[in-house]
Amino acid sequence: MELETTRFGTIRIEADDIITFEDGLVGLSRYRRFVLIRHDNEGPFWWLQSAEEPSFAMLLIDPWYFCADYEVVLSDADAERLQLREETPKAVLTTVSIPSGNPHAMTANLLAPLVINTELRIGRQVILDDERYHTRHPILQEMWRSMQAVEAAS
Amino acid sequence: MLVLTRKVNQSIMIGDEIEVIVLEVRGEQVRLGIKAPRTVTVHRREIYDAIQRENLMAAQAQPEDVPAPAKKVRSAS
DSSP states (O other), X not given: OEXXXXXXEEEEOOGGGOEEOTTOBTTBTTOOEEEEEESSXXXXXXXXXXXXXXXXXXXXXXXXXXXXTOOOXXXXXXXXXXXXXXXXXXXXXXXXXXXXXXXXXXXXXXSSOEEEETTTTEEEEOOOOOTTOXXXXXXXXXXXXXXXXXXXXX | OXXXXXXXXXXXXXXXXXXXXXXXXXXXXXXXXXXXOTTSOOOOHHXXXXXXXXXXXXXXXXXXXXXXXXXXXXXXX
């Protein structure tokens, strides 16, 4: 089927490309059904495009691209809602904020990642109970810190 | 908005399953205890608001705003 989008024009999707966020996103509960679109073939960026509203798409990033030691520990309640077990294939992405005119100051929200059960195609934005993480991690600084930590460990 | 006055160690029930207890009052600070089923999520309002702000920011991004990727740290696990 075809999906109209403001940013990407008309795209072709399969019915099972749809990912359902039963509770919507935090503070944005009106959109429930989305598709993931890769920004380009190599980079860490993705878009969560609404299947209901052509103009709604959120920029996401693979958090391990810039924070190699990022840890996501789900609460039992979140794991249950996502029907996740240890072996279930899953994806984790975090939202990206780009200050206007200053892309190098972009930040990622490591406190509230989007976790997707890729087998059942259900997703949820979870809020981690981990003091290391907050809503605005500067991505380029984290990359630098992370590279040094990896080097120090090897 | 419903307004109730409670003393320390008194509580309110929200429905049959959620209980909010006043544990301590010290000056301007109030400590609350919340008993709720595991499926009910409880968060400080500021955290909820901050996440909503980031979600709205992420939804304002346009493809041309995204910088070209730099050298990769490590593959996603």
